[in-house]
Amino acid sequence: MYIPTYQDMLEAHERIMPHIQRTPVRTSDFLNEITGADLFFKCENFQTPGAFKVRGASNAVFGLDDEQAKLGVATHSSGNHASCLSYAASRRGIPCNVVMPRTAPQAKKDTVARYGGVVTECDPSTTSREETFAKVQAATGGDFVHPYNDPRVIAGQGTCAREFIEQTDGLDIVMAPIGGGGMISGTCLTLSNQAPEVQIIAAEPEQADDAYRSFKAGYIIADDAPKTIADGLLVPLKNLTWHFVSKHVTDILTASEDEIIAAMKLTWKHLRIVMEASSAVPLATILKNKDRFAGKRVGIIITGGNVDLDVLPWLK
Amino acid sequence: MYIPTYQDMLEAHERIMPHIQRTPVRTSDFLNEITGADLFFKCENFQTPGAFKVRGASNAVFGLDDEQAKLGVATHSSGNHASCLSYAASRRGIPCNVVMPRTAPQAKKDTVARYGGVVTECDPSTTSREETFAKVQAATGGDFVHPYNDPRVIAGQGTCAREFIEQTDGLDIVMAPIGGGGMISGTCLTLSNQAPEVQIIAAEPEQADDAYRSFKAGYIIADDAPKTIADGLLVPLKNLTWHFVSKHVTDILTASEDEIIAAMKLTWKHLRIVMEASSAVPLATILKNKDRFAGKRVGIIITGGNVDLDVLPWLK
Structure with missing residues (x-):
């Protein structure tokens, strides 16, 4: 750690x-x-x-080396971290993949999409989220940016x-x-x-x-x-x-x-x-x-x- | 003019x-x-x-000479001019009298009162407002500050x-x-x-x-x-x-x-x-x-x- x-x-x-x-x-x-x-x-x-989450998200996104940046970032969040990470990634022009429960409000999904983030839906359970996220990350190679840890x-x-x-x-x-x-x-x-x-x-x-x-x-x-x-x-x-x-x-x-x-x-x-x-x-x-x-x-x-x-x- | x-x-x-x-x-x-x-x-x-009405109200209040300031200001308004004039008068420490229709929202009256303004109620008609205002001004000698004219x-x-x-x-x-x-x-x-x-x-x-x-x-x-x-x-x-x-x-x-x-x-x-x-x-x-x-x-x-x-x- x-x-x-x-x-x-x-x-x-x-x-x-x-x-x-x-x-x-x-x-x-x-x-x-x-x-x-x-x-x-x-x-x-x-x-x-x-x-405020745009601060941490921007630090992660703009701290990536060029090689990793090409593969972009990925996270799971149904809240502000998802839209802030998408926003930061869009400013750097790199991909951002977000796993969200299908039950999350449409407005949240729309905000991520507006900033060019790609939403992959999962079931609203920890198991489904983790499985879906593992697949997305394996497919994209995006760097995992945890919402806080x-x-x-x-x-x-x-x-x-x-x-x-x-x-x-x-x-x-x-x-x-x-x-x-x-x-x-x-x-x-x-x-x-x-x-x-x-x-x-x-x-x-x-x-x-x-x-x-x-x-x-x-x-x-x-x-x-x-x-x-x-x-x-x-x-x-x-x-x-x-x-x-x-x-x-x-x-x-x-x-x-x-x-x-x-x-x-x-x-x-x-x-x-x-x-x-x-x-x-x-x-x-x-x-x-x-x-x-x-x-x-x-x-x-x-x-x-x-x-x-x-x-x-x-x-x- | x-x-x-x-x-x-x-x-x-x-x-x-x-x-x-x-x-x-x-x-x-x-x-x-x-x-x-x-x-x-x-x-x-x-x-x-x-x-924004605090700008005009403050200019009127702080432009008064000391003699007039003692008598304060007066207006009729049921909106932002009333609270802004009261606010400005309170900063100068001078009286502010406001004529308001008795039908105005209690919240508006409360705001004027919170800044030390004195509310006199009138009936919700132009005649009543003008009569009441004339009385208040005669009794207090407050300088009339029109909301805009x-x-x-x-x-x-x-x-x-x-x-x-x-x-x-x-x-x-x-x-x-x-x-x-x-x-x-x-x-x-x-x-x-x-x-x-x-x-x-x-x-x-x-x-x-x-x-x-x-x-x-x-x-x-x-x-x-x-x-x-x-x-x-x-x-x-x-x-x-x-x-x-x-x-x-x-x-x-x-x-x-x-x-x-x-x-x-x-x-x-x-x-x-x-x-x-x-x-x-x-x-x-x-x-x-x-x-x-x-x-x-x-x-x-x-x-x-x-x-x-x-x-x-x-x-x-």
Whole structure:
């Protein structure tokens, strides 16, 4: 297991800079007022393909040597990693193959296709996904880019925290939602070197709290069929992300579905941005733990903005 | 009738700079692809009180001499002007009185109150509004700041186009929705001096097309009880805004309710911003007049982002 270094993150930033947005940081008087904290929101939902995952994906794609690049990349994902990897591959002009369950929303498949990615459908089971992916990879020779348990991906995600600290002139706490732990690991990688005084707090849905339980237990525990509105956060930690989480995360806080939905709506209303439910989990945990954050400068990474506007959770 | 000058706009910008945001400009590959144009969106929905009207309101408030400032400002509005004027007055620490129909949404009244504005309710008729406003003004001595037919307000709105041209390194066309014509007039004031080669195109709902009909007729025509989802655009032109519209606007284009709603949803999805239906009218007119805009660099002013998230028009 290769653990990415601070130097890897710096090189990643140099490599991906032409292909990503230095996303803006937004604030809201109203959200500061109701939390008693100084909140800064880094809008990764404003990346061109709509999520921070374009950072790690671009680092993997543009780090390939020319020979491997000809064969392209491959992954399995039904979420933002699939569209971000396709986007990065299209910028380099190389093939991207994605295995997706046939039950994934058509909109997700369409986005991958729009960026020139090739979707191969599998049944919605781990066995089928692994079998299908093995076939696709054997046929194409594409380099496997895991959605988060990949040192290139983690180094890429770490570039977000680097920008965030520069843009805010320092923070007391940085927060992000945690699913597989790619963004949190990248944040740990960067801040443990660049600004080790900054606390890193992960936020997780109560209904998919495997990272929280792993953190408390001291070893990886996986959820049994988690179900949450924050559908970017269903996947479990893996060895590489566990390394960073167990070593550098200060705490993991959780929030209920109703709390997440309320925080999502508040952010849409007061920051006037469209973002995913997953991105609302940090604010939801701040609102229920105000004492802990009062008076602090808190940076929150808004992880993505690919939302089905026909199904808004507060209108159900 | 005092016509504000380019110098007034420059002084306004200097005066209000500490009180407004230099709002970001966003772009979308996808929206460029489907229109064939290069679109730039100036996000005035990211102003702290959520609308460009904070520019004109701040210019009026911070331009008052100390004696008048003690008595504060007053207006009648049930929209963004009311909250933006209250916001500006609160920053200067002076009174703000607002007359609103008792039928206005509670959320609008609450926003004014949150910024320290005092709401006096009237019946939803012009007679009642004028009577009530006269009483409030007599009792308070507040300086009347009209939502758009005021040279200070137009000079303030003109600061937006100044930033827009700087941020984009030049545009072929600038577009904004037109209601009373405050933003369009400010845009005319600035661009006719700073960049007279830029076309100014206003966009209006078909169902409230008084500016379009006035423009074609050559004199002000008011609508008879207009009704549109773009509720920021119901008010008629007045003498001062007519001056600018008749003199400097290249054209006025209109869009149907369905076209406005479709453009609104497209913008939320692809720019990932929350904005009002009124702000979608320009894109709606571009989508139905693609030949006219193909290959052009088009700047669109996103006028506001105060939306009732419980009532989204595409979900009705």
